[in-house]
Amino acid sequence: MAQSANDRLEAQFAFLNEADRLKSVLRATTLVDGSRPENSGEHSWHLALYALVLADQAGPGVDINRVIRMLLIHDLVEIDVGDVPIHSANGLAHASVETTTAEAKAADRIFGLLPPDLGPPLRALWEEFEAAESPDARFAKALDRVQPVMANLRSGGGTWATYNVTYEQLEARVGSKIARGAPGLWEWVQGKAKPWFLKGKES
């Protein structure tokens, strides 16, 4: 095998072995059965499966294969930065300058492990996800917001209880993103989530 082919495989596996660390990054959300916090590796798998199964909820022009690729890599920067829960710090930490700066630095390092023909396109795909402007990214973001809602509903409130979230905050931080990328899905999810918040207020 030529030295260059070897070097290429070394770089590919440096990235793949580094990516393994995402399995040790814990999220605020638990598994559906509430047994333990979810990690960002298995979360990324679950989201890719969401895209596969909920493809009919995507708007026109969405390329599901690109969405799946985007979701597979969307959280890799958390290896360096950790997961920043959407409802933490009263909803202000998630998109703070500190977080986005640290994440850009992490992206430099992690995607930089790959050979030059692979790293930059994957980094660009991650940036597209973060910007949440393209149809693919909007749909991917919507799924990223739906999945914790489903886990919270099954596990008795989850992060909504942890962070004392109101229904209005859920609409602002989560619903708006889901409605933007998958409006039909938000209509359905709303019907599931609302009763939990109403019940909380009555008790």
Added chain:
Amino acid sequence: MAQSANDRLEAQFAFLNEADRLKSVLRATTLVDGSRPENSGEHSWHLALYALVLADQAGPGVDINRVIRMLLIHDLVEIDVGDVPIHSANGLAHASVETTTAEAKAADRIFGLLPPDLGPPLRALWEEFEAAESPDARFAKALDRVQPVMANLRSGGGTWATYNVTYEQLEARVGSKIARGAPGLWEWVQGKAKPWFLKGKES
């Protein structure tokens, strides 16, 4: 929203919530850092990322997007059956009649949760993976065999030590599958794995 659209979403989420249980199925292989057993959900994510990054190792006619989809669903039957380690029972448990019968029953149940236009195609994709005959399935199988090798190499032997695996057994149970789907990859992996087994024999 029409009742039928609601029913469809109920079925899609029945499947997606059930799939969450794959995160609680433990494998014999550990994380790369050896800290704990890997679960089959995060393993499925890691393999999909392998496909994305090692696409240039696939043979002609391989559709990487199909390979990724295949890898996302390839272990779902383990929700009912559990993971059957490749080196357990002297390498005989993995493809036993008992295992394959139980997995087929699990596939009936799990893919059967989905709407009729989604379940059967995904079940067929899983069967294609299991048969390991099509170019896509051969490449997917090869990646499924490479990933534990990389984890074992980093974690000091892992399942090779647990099951007293010889290099000849690694070649028969693992190498043959990798060589069939990704020959260039096996050449490289071999060079990494052999020294571990030689070192084991000397000590």
